[in-house]
Amino acid sequence: MRYSALSILLNGLTGNRGWRAAWRDPQPKAHYDVVIVGGGGHGLATAYYLAREFGIANVAVLEKNYVGSGNVGRNTTIIRSNYLLPGNNPFYELSMKLWEGLERDFNFNAMVSQRGVLNLYHSDAQRDAYTRRGNAMRLHGVDAELLDRAAVREMLPFLDFDNARFPIQGGLLQRRGGTVRHDAVAWGYARGADSRGVDIIQNCEVTAIRRENGRVTGVETTRGFIGCGKLALAAAGNSSNVAAMADLRLPIESHVLQAFVSEGLKPFINCVVTFGAGHFYVSQSDKGGLVFGGDIDGYNSYAQRGNLATVEHVAEAGKAMIPALSRVRVLRSWGGIMDMSMDGSPIIDHTYLDNLYLNAGWCYGGFKATPASGYCFAHLIARDQAQETARAFRLDRFERGFLIDEKGMGAQPNLH
Amino acid sequence: MASLISCPHCGARPKEEFTIKGAVLSRPAADAGHQAWTDYVYLRDNPRGTHREYWHHTSGCRRWLVVTRDTVSHEVGFCQDAAAAKLAEVRP
Numbered sequence: 001m002r003y004s005a006l007s008i009l010l011n012g013l014t015g016n017r018g019w020r021a022a023w024r025d026p027q028p029k030a031h032y033d034v035v036i037v038g039g040g041g042h043g044l045a046t047a048y049y050l051a052r053e054f055g056i057a058n059v060a061v062l063e064k065n066y067v068g069s070g071n072v073g074r075n076t077t078i079i080r081s082n083y084l085l086p087g088n089n090p091f092y093e094l095s096m097k098l099w100e101g102l103e104r105d106f107n108f109n110a111m112v113s114q115r116g117v118l119n120l121y122h123s124d125a126q127r128d129a130y131t132r133r134g135n136a137m138r139l140h141g142v143d144a145e146l147l148d149r150a151a152v153r154e155m156l157p158f159l160d161f162d163n164a165r166f167p168i169q170g171g172l173l174q175r176r177g178g179t180v181r182h183d184a185v186a187w188g189y190a191r192g193a194d195s196r197g198v199d200i201i202q203n204c205e206v207t208a209i210r211r212e213n214g215r216v217t218g219v220e221t222t223r224g225f226i227g228c229g230k231l232a233l234a235a236a237g238n239s240s241n242v243a244a245m246a247d248l249r250l251p252i253e254s255h256v257l258q259a260f261v262s263e264g265l266k267p268f269i270n271c272v273v274t275f276g277a278g279h280f281y282v283s284q285s286d287k288g289g290l291v292f293g294g295d296i297d298g299y300n301s302y303a304q305r306g307n308l309a310t311v312e313h314v315a316e317a318g319k320a321m322i323p324a325l326s327r328v329r330v331l332r333s334w335g336g337i338m339d340m341s342m343d344g345s346p347i348i349d350h351t352y353l354d355n356l357y358l359n360a361g362w363c364y365g366g367f368k369a370t371p372a373s374g375y376c377f378a379h380l381i382a383r384d385q386a387q388e389t390a391r392a393f394r395l396d397r398f399e400r401g402f403l404i405d406e407k408g409m410g411a412q413p414n415l416h
Numbered sequence: 417m418a419s420l421i422s423c424p425h426c427g428a429r430p431k432e433e434f435t436i437k438g439a440v441l442s443r444p445a446a447d448a449g450h451q452a453w454t455d456y457v458y459l460r461d462n463p464r465g466t467h468r469e470y471w472h473h474t475s476g477c478r479r480w481l482v483v484t485r486d487t488v489s490h491e492v493g494f495c496q497d498a499a500a501a502k503l504a505e506v507r508p
């Protein structure tokens with residue numbers, strides 16, 4: 001069923017009895033052309049683009065929990081393409097372009113809101129670094145504006161401009177950046193994939209990967225064996241464990257990242273704003289809650305919950321940027337498990353097995369990449385060739401020395 | 417994670433005093449070859465469960481420690497001095 005103003009009106013007039021479930025709940029078939037492990041944003045987007053762009057609809061998405069139970073529903077909903085390095089920038093800009101047309105494309109309201117992403121700078125050196133980043137973006141055809149103090153003050157007058165330690169000198173603004181309702185992204189892709197014939201199988205955990213003669217033949221699951229022509233892993237957070245089922249050791253550590261939401265407030269922050277002197281980012285949801293987060297906790301974790309020391313650290317960074325936050329009450333906090341890769345950049349690549357494909361290592365930047373990740377992964381699976389903007393995301397780049405280290409931190413995943 | 421960590425030198429101390437470095441890995445010999453060094457620098461077991469990791473008692477004795485911690489429950493188990501752990505490994 002296509003959603004439209006007319007369908008809302010007609011269903012409203014008939015007691016809303018005409019709505020159907022947005023996707024089916026099918027029994028797994030014995031064999032699929034492609035099986036995707038992981039029913040999060042990236043797995044669902046991959047299935048959607050496989051069916052929509054590459055004509056492969058005999059696809060199953062296996063999710064061990066329910067659709068949207070992982071990181072796609074745990075992030076701070078920010079989208080942006082303000083990347084510096086050539087290996088990253090065109091890919092994230094492809095993602096931004098896909099976000100811009102996404103709702104029409106999959107006929108679902110994902111509340112894409114290009115309200116702007118502003119990164120504050122606090123020193124001359126940081127201004128120079130942001131100028132360089134902004135220039136790199138513009139050379140790649142991405143919008144970027146360097147704002148001075150007065151221009152930032154006009155946008156966000158309540159920031160602590162004269163903070164004794166970290167005075168705000170200005171900011172780098174990407175106006176096309178913004179926020180998207182993250183659950184709706186999972187639902188929209190799930191519905192779009194399902195309506196094109198993809199089977200979304202929930203509560204189905206993969207327990208082993210069956211191989212013969214250097215090829216994957218299928219997966220053992222909690223709902224029985226499912227055969228496949230190609231197997232695609234998109235299980236961020238648990239990538240190492242799923243890959244280990246195929247004896248693959250990854251350049252990844254799993255870390256916990258916390259996020260927070262405050263009580264509902266009247267409109268007060270009209271963009272996404274990030275603190276340049278620490279790691280803190282905040283936006284205001286349409287319900288009025290401030291959605292914010294900071295650094296990962298910094299230790300290996302699969303727990304989906306963090307520690308109070310990090311909560312305190314995030315609150316301190318927030319208050320250093322917006323003193324008024326000291327009066328705000330936090331309603332909820334939660335954790336998600338990040339695939340922290342060794343250079344802070346993702347992997348979309350083949351593996352040593354002919355028909356096993358890997359999508360992993362998104363660190364805490366996976367949400368904004370969802371459309372491009374799905375598109376490029378589908379491209380790789382369908383054509384056995386990397387999409388041109390995702391060519392740098394090779395699994396063997398670590399071994400060969402072609403790292404994409406956006407932050408320049410080296411192989412220390414808890415610092416990216 | 418527990419609020420108090422038993423440092424072998426300082427006794428029970430608040431966990432905020434410690435900095436967690438990451439997995440305990442054995443460093444290959446300088447001439448060990450490309451593959452051994454790639455494995456050491458980039459590849460990780462990333463276990464779901466028991467994890468041996470280096471901690472630094474930054475705001476205490478400033479010794480490096482080897483701590484065994486569960487990555488699912490965050491439960492902190494055995495905590496020993498890193499030099500002592502190394503000696504124990506070397507001993508036959």
